[in-house]
Amino acid sequence: MKAAAPVRDVGGFPAARLALAAAVWAGLYLLKGPFADGLTYRVLGLVPASRLADAVHFFLFDVVKIVLLLVGIIFVVTVVRSFFSVERTRALLGGRREGAGNVLAAGLGVVTPFCSCSAVPAFIGFVAAGVPLGVTLSFLIASPMVNEIALVMLFGMFGWGIAALYLVSGLALAVVAGMVLGRLRLERWVEPFVFETRLGGQALDPSRQLTWHERVQMGVEEVGSILGKIWPYLLVGIGLGAAIHGWVPQSFFLRYAGPGQPLAVPVAVVLGIPLYSNAAGILPLVEALHAKGLAMGTTLAFMMAVVALSLPEMIILRRVLKPRLIGLYVAVVGAGILATGFLFNAVL
């Protein structure tokens, strides 16, 4: 590191370093198969095609695959997001009409760096800047619903078609739910102080005045901080997935939760609500469930409920929204997730 320091170009695009990192990443990704084979059959000496060997192999293969996918995607997403900010999004959405405004809000909800812990100042800031309530809600729905970690893991597990389906249906749901809630004229169910709050001071846009070096640095730090937070869930999720992969009989879920079971989707949504923030951990589990016959629509509905309907976020939003509006929000988003689940069970 020290050797490269004297010529460090603070403002320039660090092409050489990024290319090297990408090459190392790709090499490791290609080696995940031989690594899992070697460790399972040679080092541990497990008998190929036995249940234990299958489960261990699944676990090792998935740990390497998922961790590498996460490292890559979190880095790329963080660098892309460093060009966006809540302040910038708010300025873009101020005074927009419903309809086009909802579409823009849902799209920006995906790329704007946003933590549900700052949902309250963001919500008030939007309203104070003249963003219509329905448009604000489209943003708040899309932001957790189209979760970048979930998106890339779906891509890694089921291919780009399912990942695209998740992205498009998540965006559509945020647009429609925001428009429906906007039409209902729910301003009376927003806590009154929200409308009295005035934005003061000079708004500082965090997305500006960053050098490439800083953006890359942010990407590296974010990878460390997210993986540091989610690794226990990840290991438990992959472990459960491996156990299901090895021991649960083929097409077990086809019988109980296949496309012919209308109750499977609502049950999946209700089960998904309390599992917030474990999106990364729940996905390896979901992969194993799907492999044993859980329908794709049910699988997607479950995952959307996990990421989009979270109890902690509802509690935070309670400070600005009255309980009736929160109830309606959950009902509209929940209905949208149910519809998505049923639709994809029917067409896939």
Next chain:
Amino acid sequence: MTIKVLGSGCPNCQRLEANVRLVLEARGIAAEVQKVTDVAGILAYGVSSTPALVIDEEVVLAGRVPSPRQLEGLLVGR
């Protein structure tokens, strides 16, 4: 110098405050560190992504936890 850490008590805000105190102590800078946790107070600075850092009533950083080196640049330069 008066330093204010804006944020409603999320983990990132606590990390920012801790980092600020570390840098101040390491560099021997005398400054008063205050926390602003109420939403109206945060919005009064035009900030809607927390955590944010205010030095002598000027918003110098919002929406993320800076690296210690960057934080040092912000605090020592004054």
